[in-house]
Amino acid sequence: xxxxxxxxxxxxxxxxxxxxxxxxxxxxxxxxxxxxxxxxxxxxxxxxxxxxxxxxxxxxxxxxxxxxxxxxxxxxxxxxxxxxxxxxxxxxxxxxxxxxxxxxxxxxxxxxxxxxxxxxxxxxxxxxxxxxxxxxxxxxxxxxxxxxxxxxxxxxxxxxxxxxxxxxxxxxxxxxxxxxxxxxxxxxxxxxxxxxxxxxxxxxxxxxxxxxxxxxxxxxxxxxxxxxxxxxxxxxxxxxxxxxxxxxxxxxxxxxxxxxxxxxxx
Amino acid sequence: xxxxxxxxxxxxxxxxxxxxxxxxxxxxxxxxxxxxxxxxxxxxxxxxxxxxxxxxxxxxxxxxxxxxxxxxxxxxxxxxxxxxxxxxxxxxxxxxxxxxxxxxxxxxxxxxxxxxxxxxxxxxxxxxxxxxxxxxxxxxxxxxxxxxxxxxxxxxxxxxxxxxxxxxxxxxxxxxxxxxxxxxxxxxxxxxxxxxxxxxxxxxxxxxxxxxxxxxxxxxxxxxxxxxxxxxxxxxxxxxxxxxxxxxxxxxxxxxxxxxxxxxxx
Amino acid sequence: xxxxxxxxxxxxxxxxxxxxxxxxxxxxxxxxxxxxxxxxxxxxxxxxxxxxxxxxxxxxxxxxxxxxxxxxxxxxxxxxxxxxxxxxxxxxxxxxxxxxxxxxxxxxxxxxxxxxxxxxxxxxxxxxxxxxxxxxxxxxxxxxxxxxxxxxxxxxxxxxxxxxxxxxxxxxxxxxxxxxxxxxxxxxxxxxxxxxxxxxxxxxxxxxxxxxxxxxxxxxxxxxxxxxxxxxxxxxxxxxxxxxxxxxxxxxxxxxxxxxxxxxxx
Numbered sequence: 001x002x003x004x005x006x007x008x009x010x011x012x013x014x015x016x017x018x019x020x021x022x023x024x025x026x027x028x029x030x031x032x033x034x035x036x037x038x039x040x041x042x043x044x045x046x047x048x049x050x051x052x053x054x055x056x057x058x059x060x061x062x063x064x065x066x067x068x069x070x071x072x073x074x075x076x077x078x079x080x081x082x083x084x085x086x087x088x089x090x091x092x093x094x095x096x097x098x099x100x101x102x103x104x105x106x107x108x109x110x111x112x113x114x115x116x117x118x119x120x121x122x123x124x125x126x127x128x129x130x131x132x133x134x135x136x137x138x139x140x141x142x143x144x145x146x147x148x149x150x151x152x153x154x155x156x157x158x159x160x161x162x163x164x165x166x167x168x169x170x171x172x173x174x175x176x177x178x179x180x181x182x183x184x185x186x187x188x189x190x191x192x193x194x195x196x197x198x199x200x201x202x203x204x205x206x207x208x209x210x211x212x213x214x215x216x217x218x219x220x221x222x223x224x225x226x227x228x229x230x231x232x233x234x235x236x237x238x239x240x241x242x243x244x245x246x247x248x249x250x251x252x253x254x255x256x257x258x259x260x261x262x263x264x265x266x
Numbered sequence: 267x268x269x270x271x272x273x274x275x276x277x278x279x280x281x282x283x284x285x286x287x288x289x290x291x292x293x294x295x296x297x298x299x300x301x302x303x304x305x306x307x308x309x310x311x312x313x314x315x316x317x318x319x320x321x322x323x324x325x326x327x328x329x330x331x332x333x334x335x336x337x338x339x340x341x342x343x344x345x346x347x348x349x350x351x352x353x354x355x356x357x358x359x360x361x362x363x364x365x366x367x368x369x370x371x372x373x374x375x376x377x378x379x380x381x382x383x384x385x386x387x388x389x390x391x392x393x394x395x396x397x398x399x400x401x402x403x404x405x406x407x408x409x410x411x412x413x414x415x416x417x418x419x420x421x422x423x424x425x426x427x428x429x430x431x432x433x434x435x436x437x438x439x440x441x442x443x444x445x446x447x448x449x450x451x452x453x454x455x456x457x458x459x460x461x462x463x464x465x466x467x468x469x470x471x472x473x474x475x476x477x478x479x480x481x482x483x484x485x486x487x488x489x490x491x492x493x494x495x496x497x498x499x500x501x502x503x504x505x506x507x508x509x510x511x512x513x514x515x516x517x518x519x520x521x522x523x524x525x526x527x528x529x530x531x532x
Numbered sequence: 533x534x535x536x537x538x539x540x541x542x543x544x545x546x547x548x549x550x551x552x553x554x555x556x557x558x559x560x561x562x563x564x565x566x567x568x569x570x571x572x573x574x575x576x577x578x579x580x581x582x583x584x585x586x587x588x589x590x591x592x593x594x595x596x597x598x599x600x601x602x603x604x605x606x607x608x609x610x611x612x613x614x615x616x617x618x619x620x621x622x623x624x625x626x627x628x629x630x631x632x633x634x635x636x637x638x639x640x641x642x643x644x645x646x647x648x649x650x651x652x653x654x655x656x657x658x659x660x661x662x663x664x665x666x667x668x669x670x671x672x673x674x675x676x677x678x679x680x681x682x683x684x685x686x687x688x689x690x691x692x693x694x695x696x697x698x699x700x701x702x703x704x705x706x707x708x709x710x711x712x713x714x715x716x717x718x719x720x721x722x723x724x725x726x727x728x729x730x731x732x733x734x735x736x737x738x739x740x741x742x743x744x745x746x747x748x749x750x751x752x753x754x755x756x757x758x759x760x761x762x763x764x765x766x767x768x769x770x771x772x773x774x775x776x777x778x779x780x781x782x783x784x785x786x787x788x789x790x791x792x793x794x795x796x797x798x
Contacts, residue, residue: 001291003280009721011565011579014535015767018586021562025533025588029562030287030295033277038722039777047277054284054401056291066777069752130752131724131774132767135586189275190304192397220335220396235281235398242397245305245332267557269546296553296561299543313543320550320667322557455541456570458663486601486662501547501664508663511571511598 191247457513723779
């Protein structure tokens with residue numbers, strides 16, 4: 001099974017599907033998303049870290065690649081029973097650690113057994129294009145990894161341990177007493193606004209201030225009237241700023257990267 | 267085979283795919299749509315009623331769920347050789363009746379053998395989130411139904427007959443002589459505007475008035491010049507207000523839920 | 533394996549999936565794109581010619597069909613080891629020739645062995661609708677072709693050699709000395725603006741004028757600063773007018789069909 005994540009829109013992902021299927025027409029392909037925020041490495045890390053741990057052991061192709069055509073490396077990462085293939089720009093590390101956690105226990109980025117994350121460099125030939133390495137580099141690499149199997153990655157011809165690579169860690173909010181200071185990590189298609197404040201910060205709280213404005217804490221969207229603001233613990237495990245049947249980003253006036261200060265009131 | 271319908275946009279549907287494949291990596295998954303009109307139960311009922319009867323026997327997951335996180339039940343419905351899994355908000359009944367019709371003969375909502383539609387409640391544990399029951403409740407339920415098979419639904423541990431549930435019937439227009447009074451059920455991506463007036467109303471007509479404005483009846487888009495208005499019988503079996511290579515909704519000034527009066531002129 | 537390309541948006545493609553799977557639930561389905569530029573036959577020809585040659589032998593369904601409901605024929609085309617199914621409006625010929633080239637060697641539209649492209653007409657019954665032949669005509673035709681296999685197309689009951697059909701060739705730019713005159717063939721989701729000028733025109737050039745404005749030639753997006761203009765050879769093999777991490781169409785002021793004159797400066 002190979003999962004596919006990219007910011008390619010359409011129809012470029014189909015070229016990657018074709019390349020993989022040309023290597024082995026029996027390969028199971030599962031799309032994660034191809035409308036990840038464009039050329040936004042951190043957003044791709046956030047969403048793949050969220051989604052990929054739901055999958056059984058698989059090869060995960062992640063192509064968000066603002067450096068396409070430069071000499072940045074191609075990485076293959078083993079994470080527990082999973083493998084990931086991605087450009088060397090940091091995108092792959094957060095989901096890799098989450099997959100290692102999911103394989104071996106532990107929480108979000110928390111207790112990953114570092115032995116369960118091995119980073120390799122994949123040596124690719126001069127590609128057919130300098131603008132579409134998803135087709136010319138990463139899809140063939142994913143097909144090759146899928147072919148040998150995750151446990152045999154090290155045996156691939158073109159593989160060598162990566163001496164150095166770009167790392168990336170998604171930010172976590174600072175909590176001091178009743179105040180958490182963080183930022184907006186993501187806004188989803190519903191407008192739900194995911195902050196970097198861990199959901200446990202809301203334990204037992206019934207009201208907070210979000211950047212100064214009082215807001216009820218709800219256990220579900222429907223705990224406030226239609227159109228009403230709330231903060232809640234979302235499915236990512238973080239505090240979200242949401243609106244029941246509305247867009248939290250618009251009502252709270254928040255975008256990705258904005259600072260958020262949340263204060264427990266009662 | 268499990269089909270997936272939701273209003274989740276992207277990338278949330280991938281989490282549901284992962285959950286199902288974690289139960290059984292061999293499960294065939296087929297997407298219906300994940301951009302159904304947001305939190306619009308009636309629209310989801312309309313589109314799934316239209317699309318699902320094209321499929322061979324399958325488990326159909328439908329998650330349009332404005333009540334997520336409340337105590338609304340999760341339903342499993344057997345409809346002929348098919349099963350459906352959805353929140354208890356009415357969305358599942360119109361496609362279930364259509365699937366029962368398709369299994370046993372009969373028309374759209376018309377002659378469904380009610381014995382062929384059995385509604386069960388699915389008893390779920392406290393879910394991991396209150397915001398994403400697609401991942402935490404409905405995908406696991408669909409996987410469980412798929413695992414036992416449609417004919418054995420009643421044998422599932424967590425299943426019991428639903429004593430009561432939210433029902434929903436899509437409206438049909440009233441016809442009195444040469445006049446049909448209905449409403450707009452759906453506008454598709456092309457702008458084709460589907461009314462609740464049954465297509466048979468146009469039998470033998472060559473011109474009608476739509477909310478007062480004369481419009482030719484066409485057998486196809488190309489029966490009028492490019493940019494021209496027409497009414498025709500669409501693929502859903504209803505009278506549509508369309509424009510050849512243009513957007514009917516804009517030219518007719520119609521949106522979902524608007525009243526439509528169609529009068530046969532000749 | 534059947535690939536699916538259309539301009540149907542959502543959820544109509546799911547009806548085609550259901551129709552194919554009702555014929556044979558084991559059929560492998562792979563989406564190419566369903567958001568091809570609406571009712572734009574040339575764009576569909578461009579994108580499918582680009583993507584389909586990446587695939588192993590398959591049946592390729594292409595439904596961009598402004599003439600739906602008229603008496604235009606349904607075509608089945610054998611191209612090397614592949615088959616294509618599409619309305620008779622020209623869309624199918626460019627990808628068919630590319631697939632024949634890919635099967636037998638040769639370049640883009642260049643050296644196709646014409647014996648490797650056989651065009652058949654598919655005789656269909658009166659369809660259930662005049663607005664959705666993707667469901668009522670083309671999906672059943674693709675399922676039938678898939679069922680007999682590409683090499684046995686001629687043996688299908690409903691098939692006969694097409695005496696005449698609409699042909700289409702994508703335009704190629706004229707080159708005279710240091711000047712190439714062509715047009716914009718496509719703008720992708722990133723805003724990269726693909727011209728009809730063959731990439732070889734840039735061999736050895738470091739600067740060009742695009743419609744009078746000097747622009748560097750880059751080997752990759754990152755060869756110019758973020759936000760900077762460049763021309764480069766894209767993954768389609770054509771000269772593209774791009775912006776590093778920006779939209780080339782907006783910065784160059786170009787849309788599909790616009791004339792482009794590119795002059796080598798040094």
